[in-house]
Amino acid sequence: MIRTIAITKDQQLHKDLPLEQLKEDGIMWFWVDFSEPTPSETQKLDTVFQFHPLAIEDCIHNLQRPKLDYYDDHTFFVMHALNAKTLEKEEVDLFNGDGYIVTYHKHVCPELEQVWNRLLRERSFNVWDEFHVLHQIFDKVVDNYFPIVYAIEDHINDIEDNTKELSMETLLEQLFDTRADLLTMRQTVHPMRDLMYRILSSHRLDGVRERKEYFSDIYDHLLKVSELIESNREMTQDIRDSYMSLNSHETNRTMQILTVISTIFMPLTFIVGVYGMNFSYMPELDERYAYFVVLLIMFVIAILMFLWFKRKGWFD
Amino acid sequence: MIRTIAITKDQQLHKDLPLEQLKEDGIMWFWVDFSEPTPSETQKLDTVFQFHPLAIEDCIHNLQRPKLDYYDDHTFFVMHALNAKTLEKEEVDLFNGDGYIVTYHKHVCPELEQVWNRLLRERSFNVWDEFHVLHQIFDKVVDNYFPIVYAIEDHINDIEDNTKELSMETLLEQLFDTRADLLTMRQTVHPMRDLMYRILSSHRLDGVRERKEYFSDIYDHLLKVSELIESNREMTQDIRDSYMSLNSHETNRTMQILTVISTIFMPLTFIVGVYGMNFSYMPELDERYAYFVVLLIMFVIAILMFLWFKRKGWFD
Amino acid sequence: MIRTIAITKDQQLHKDLPLEQLKEDGIMWFWVDFSEPTPSETQKLDTVFQFHPLAIEDCIHNLQRPKLDYYDDHTFFVMHALNAKTLEKEEVDLFNGDGYIVTYHKHVCPELEQVWNRLLRERSFNVWDEFHVLHQIFDKVVDNYFPIVYAIEDHINDIEDNTKELSMETLLEQLFDTRADLLTMRQTVHPMRDLMYRILSSHRLDGVRERKEYFSDIYDHLLKVSELIESNREMTQDIRDSYMSLNSHETNRTMQILTVISTIFMPLTFIVGVYGMNFSYMPELDERYAYFVVLLIMFVIAILMFLWFKRKGWFD
Amino acid sequence: MIRTIAITKDQQLHKDLPLEQLKEDGIMWFWVDFSEPTPSETQKLDTVFQFHPLAIEDCIHNLQRPKLDYYDDHTFFVMHALNAKTLEKEEVDLFNGDGYIVTYHKHVCPELEQVWNRLLRERSFNVWDEFHVLHQIFDKVVDNYFPIVYAIEDHINDIEDNTKELSMETLLEQLFDTRADLLTMRQTVHPMRDLMYRILSSHRLDGVRERKEYFSDIYDHLLKVSELIESNREMTQDIRDSYMSLNSHETNRTMQILTVISTIFMPLTFIVGVYGMNFSYMPELDERYAYFVVLLIMFVIAILMFLWFKRKGWFD
Amino acid sequence: MIRTIAITKDQQLHKDLPLEQLKEDGIMWFWVDFSEPTPSETQKLDTVFQFHPLAIEDCIHNLQRPKLDYYDDHTFFVMHALNAKTLEKEEVDLFNGDGYIVTYHKHVCPELEQVWNRLLRERSFNVWDEFHVLHQIFDKVVDNYFPIVYAIEDHINDIEDNTKELSMETLLEQLFDTRADLLTMRQTVHPMRDLMYRILSSHRLDGVRERKEYFSDIYDHLLKVSELIESNREMTQDIRDSYMSLNSHETNRTMQILTVISTIFMPLTFIVGVYGMNFSYMPELDERYAYFVVLLIMFVIAILMFLWFKRKGWFD
Numbered sequence A, B, C, D, E: 001m002i003r004t005i006a007i008t009k010d011q012q013l014h015k016d017l018p019l020e021q022l023k024e025d026g027i028m029w030f031w032v033d034f035s036e037p038t039p040s041e042t043q044k045l046d047t048v049f050q051f052h053p054l055a056i057e058d059c060i061h062n063l064q065r066p067k068l069d070y071y072d073d074h075t076f077f078v079m080h081a082l083n084a085k086t087l088e089k090e091e092v093d094l095f096n097g098d099g100y101i102v103t104y105h106k107h108v109c110p111e112l113e114q115v116w117n118r119l120l121r122e123r124s125f126n127v128w129d130e131f132h133v134l135h136q137i138f139d140k141v142v143d144n145y146f147p148i149v150y151a152i153e154d155h156i157n158d159i160e161d162n163t164k165e166l167s168m169e170t171l172l173e174q175l176f177d178t179r180a181d182l183l184t185m186r187q188t189v190h191p192m193r194d195l196m197y198r199i200l201s202s203h204r205l206d207g208v209r210e211r212k213e214y215f216s217d218i219y220d221h222l223l224k225v226s227e228l229i230e231s232n233r234e235m236t237q238d239i240r241d242s243y244m245s246l247n248s249h250e251t252n253r254t255m256q257i258l259t260v261i262s263t264i265f266m267p268l269t270f271i272v273g274v275y276g277m278n279f280s281y282m283p284e285l286d287e288r289y290a291y292f293v294v295l296l297i298m299f300v301i302a303i304l305m306f307l308w309f310k311r312k313g314w315f316d
């Protein structure tokens, strides 16, 4: 679907003008949005707007990192929105030239939708121009990273406290998946941060320079998200290391119980085995109090073993 | 609550002047403090002072990193004080312009309170101006990081020496929590350090340049806190690794005891079991000294096993 | 094999001209390809083209990193293609001077073959010159890295989900080999990325400056591959750490089962052993209900042990 | 204690002149040393020399990192000597101005003592001035780091080879303490290295620029110490990891022995138990060769088990 | 031993001229080599050449990192050759001034020997001057790093495949030693790389600038060696981690076997023990088929246990 908004010099908003009328004299600036475009709509990037073939190729393919390319009469931005549910990155491409902005995205982009609708409802267009649209879309896309990273952070806290009383296998699985999610997010956020840094330090984007404080506000947010991602990865590592230590400690305790029991009862069981043998000549068997003497000896052995382990500190 | 201090050109301090009188001619500089402001008080940032909307937005919201923004006629600082008890960061926002400083904080800030009271008690105002207030607040906020990180350091030493004879589970839990605290502190201190670096290298803050040595003193302290945090994180990692090694060594020793006991007594118990069987034809049973021969054989087996383990070095 | 393509000033393509005719007046630019050259062919780098001895030495030897060397009248590039099957790096050397490009490679290079054939099929030579060939070869070589790293990524996902139900030994072996492959790829990709950065920021390569957007497109791809390699290495590390944790947890559970069984049955087996002894005077044996009393006592002991372990949480 | 050395313009050394006479005309340069000063002596930094209050504050307090501060007419250095026994850092503060150097240290500083005594014994004062003293003190302080780090290195080698045949617990404890010592040293050496870098690249220290080669000699030594510290930390980590691996291998071997013994003897002990039961009707018991048949069966079982474990490679 | 080579202006090579004749008019440039010098020979660095005392001190002492120092009329280089057998670094010091090079080394240096002999055999001295000697020595020293690091790499591959069927203890020991060797090599190669970077970017070494491509060839090799060292360290880490994982998995399997055996036979052994007791009143004993009933019950118990473990997946 291709849709357009045009603002005329006498401050009127026109919706859904055909592409051909957009370059007419009375138009101050316009915004064209390619939303889930068909291949034939995509071709208009070339036939109507004559954008650079490399930029169009980047629109069609998917492997791009967020980036900024300068061409002769337009600038090309690739940004990555994060789908809050799947954590997949969804590419939004922007062409920005004198008096226009063209956006291109293969999926519906809720952040862009918000800006589009706000512009439609707007009465006064003083602050609005193509760079304001650019700023608004970036701002919404980046603002949207926060609920995602906060959700991950909450999830990590749940894992740490194990509020849902999950089994250890489930917890470790969740921890692993959380770490993978943070890795995925980082692959989006770092290039976005680098992109915004380039935008801020660019000498060729007048519209950015005029509202530098607005774009550095976004950059600050990107720095913050980066830091949150790193901290959360360290946190998950800490949880895992901590669990490993605890587990290894617990294994040792379990081993000690087993060893104490075995060390006490194995010799005793051997002794009672001896007097269970059926040899015809075993003189002790016929002594009147031999049974009680043997019981006493075994009791003393058990006590001594117990004291030995106690001195080793195994019952602390 | 909004409160004010104004210093007049004839070196008088006026307390709690209404906001409207602050811009009068006789006033050399003034300080307005928004402490735990109501929403309607917050609005005065806009209506009375006309600060930039982005800065006001940053005051209202909480997700900011410490930062510095230049606007046309004022500079906006966000700093983070650390609450000594909860380790939570508490935002202090400062607006600094020609002849005034405005501070804004949603919680009572003890460091700022100290500066406010010292200024009230002051007799001579030679060294005091809006930048001196800025320096004093930064200095107090940063000085306050030290007792916190030293407390953590002491706690780590307690964990290492286990002076309170805590159980291993408790120690590991404390180690984990300490690491999380250090992570939290780092999230505050690193951006504060970066902020102070930007303040120091700024070309637009004359008041800072004039007292550069004072601000670099704060920067040195921030570097020091950063280093302490890193060292302490490495230290906790070391304690955990060291514990893991010791534990794994101990598990091995425990296993060896169990194995020695089992290896000696299992064969012996088997032998006595053999002669406890009730077959009607077991010729050995009727030999006169068979019992003693079997005892002797078992003794020799036990000795041989013992020597074998001794040679393996398991009794070192 | 040495083969040539020459484009004349009147836009004709000549194939397989002898090397001597290439410098003739009518030729606008030419491309000479040394594919799997014999030693005597290699000598022509010196005798026919007079390239710098250091560059020729680098062609002959193999230990080079991708690199860029400026000599008086030519530039020398070493790039590394990756063999998709063996993951081995295969060196492609390029000499670029005014009006010519010379390529040299000891193995057949499919990426270069593609460019050669496309040029042969070309009808119009507007965009083609020696720098376009340079760009095309670089582009194909780098594009070829992606299927390799994606194959590794898929393999890692297979390992994680263990879709093929392999034994743990096999999985760990595969994980190790994957990490080694990523290490090998990184040894190629990082120097290629550094090389492309140097090419982009060079002041001496006019032909690159004219088509900067094309070369930075390649640089972006190299950045992306680098990031993918790093993420995948972290992912494999995560899988291994996660497995270690799970395994250590499982060992602990196994130990607990063993300990519960031993702790319950060892004392009981001892007791029945006691009453299996053959002493002539064991008064309990003759009590009428002694057998049932002993059975009852053993049952109580077993229940108490069970409850004790239950309270320890070993049956959760 | 405050002590002084002054060199007059006619190349005479005067010892212990009162502070007031030091600024007299005939004096070319002087050195004042505050060694373990009393509070009233410390006050003279302010009353006699009028040093900057921030610098004096840094002398009195202890939390400083090594640093360099420029004030209007003097430069202030903080360096850290290492106490060879305790590894504690001991602060040495230096004020350097035109024609004088003032040193301040709360503990006796053997490195400074050396320089002081050498100057006292000197006959010719050509090379000596306030910057030469500065260099000499820095040089001695840094030279003193080497024996400390070499002692640690030797200690690590002792731990690795375990020449003293210590118990594993002791070795791990020593390894941990060594790592803590390296961490402590690093906290001193890194800031000293950064300080020396700043001194070398300073544009305001003429006396340093004149003898740049001497100061970069110290910088080289600091780089070297840093590298030694890092290598030694990696080495200790390697020793620990290596020990963990070996230990985990050994635990596995121990487990295998236990499992072999249990797996062979538990079934056999069960079988002999069966024929030790006292049922009145157990037909096998009365077969003439049943006993020998059972012994044979048990022998076969034991052999089979043994072969099974052998095939698993547990006896390699 | 001190030996000399001098090239005269008429392109003659003179061997072993006394040091005094070297500065004569007809000499174009000369090379003096101090090989395993005696203390009195070392003194000639000062008495004959008047080199800077700091440089001479660095020759005599051993703790230097590779480095470059500029003095008024000469440059001083310290490079480190690696002894292929012991992996020890052997210092080679070079003084380079207008028309001469002086080399100083306490051990015989085979790389330098090669250059010396090649120069002696040379017929034409066009390319040879003091900087060519400098380049040749650096080149040989660095080329010599490669066989060493390749030998380590091969050794790591042997360890990984365990081609020699060594015991695990030996393998882990070898892995540890290999890591230590790589650490040692890195301590040499990193400073050499930094040194070469400084040489390349120096503005004071005309002789280097003239043959920049030759020196950057060496720099490339140093980068390559650095990368190889890092990769190999990661590889050894990977082998160890991989071994740890496998081992921990194997321990778990061993534990499972032990637990299965114990869990099946301990209850059975208890049951047979019960019927081995000698109570006078045990009604079951006299039942005719009680023995077979008990055997059946025990068989059922064993089967149930087996199925339970099977369901837990312990026999996969």
Ligand SMILES: [Mg+2]
Binding pocket: A054, A057, A058, C217
């Ligand atoms: Mg592209």
Ligand SMILES: [Mg+2]
Binding pocket: A057, A058, A059, A060, A061, A062, A063, A064, A091, A093
């Ligand atoms: Mg796209």
Ligand SMILES: [Mg+2]
Binding pocket: A139, A140, A142, A143, A217, A218, A221
């Ligand atoms: Mg935003």
Ligand SMILES: [Mg+2]
Binding pocket: A157, B180
């Ligand atoms: Mg928490």
Ligand SMILES: [Mg+2]
Binding pocket: A173, A176, A177, C160
């Ligand atoms: Mg998963």
Ligand SMILES: [Mg+2]
Binding pocket: A139, A217, B057
């Ligand atoms: Mg915002």
Ligand SMILES: [Mg+2]
Binding pocket: A217, B054, B057, B058
């Ligand atoms: Mg904001």
Ligand SMILES: [Mg+2]
Binding pocket: B057, B058, B059, B060, B061, B062, B063, B064, B091, B093
């Ligand atoms: Mg706020």
Ligand SMILES: [Mg+2]
Binding pocket: B139, B140, B142, B143, B217, B218, B221
């Ligand atoms: Mg302070």
Ligand SMILES: [Mg+2]
Binding pocket: B157, D180
């Ligand atoms: Mg300590």
Ligand SMILES: [Mg+2]
Binding pocket: A160, B173, B176, B177
């Ligand atoms: Mg907790």
Ligand SMILES: [Mg+2]
Binding pocket: B139, B217, D057
């Ligand atoms: Mg202070």
Ligand SMILES: [Mg+2]
Binding pocket: C054, C057, C058, E217
């Ligand atoms: Mg080369």
Ligand SMILES: [Mg+2]
Binding pocket: C057, C058, C059, C060, C061, C062, C063, C064, C091, C093
């Ligand atoms: Mg080659």
Ligand SMILES: [Mg+2]
Binding pocket: C139, C140, C142, C143, C217, C218, C221
């Ligand atoms: Mg490409």
Ligand SMILES: [Mg+2]
Binding pocket: A180, C157
């Ligand atoms: Mg996944």
